[in-house]
Amino acid sequence: MAQKILLINGPNLNLLGTREPQIYGSATLNDVVKQAKIQAAALSIQVEAFQSNHEGAIVDKIQAARGEVDAIIINPGAFTHTSVAIRDALLGVGIPFVEIHVSNVHAREQWRRHSYLSDKAQAVICGLGVFGYTAAIEFAAKHMKVNAGASKL
């Protein structure tokens, strides 16, 4: 069975490309997803992309991923800083995940420095712009291969 990554984007990430472009750049979410699928396909990995502005919908998606995906890449948007529910869902399904932020959350408002996910993530990427998604896919691909018994990173 093809290995599978679930790529989750949280609230307002559907506005990528038009939202505060000085912070988030000009690439759209569609660009990001298209690029992620092309990159993953070259590695024989399937990417399922999901975006929602609703916390419960993200929790439902994570729960449904149990036993279905090998890794989750998640940009939780503002829920990063507020959501115990998303943290609990990720821990509940036990799927390894990478947390990604387009912007450098440590160079912005103080409250953006706290994440409910980072201490449980396999890796945290921030400040690389949308290239962070590319880095996350490459990392997840290698990490999944490690799980499948291939050589270490």
Ligand SMILES: O=C1C[C@@](O)(C(=O)O)C[C@@H](O)[C@@H]1O
């Ligand atoms: O919506 C977002 C996007 C973000 O996750 C990022 O990708 O840089 C950073 C969050 O603080 C913010 O609420």
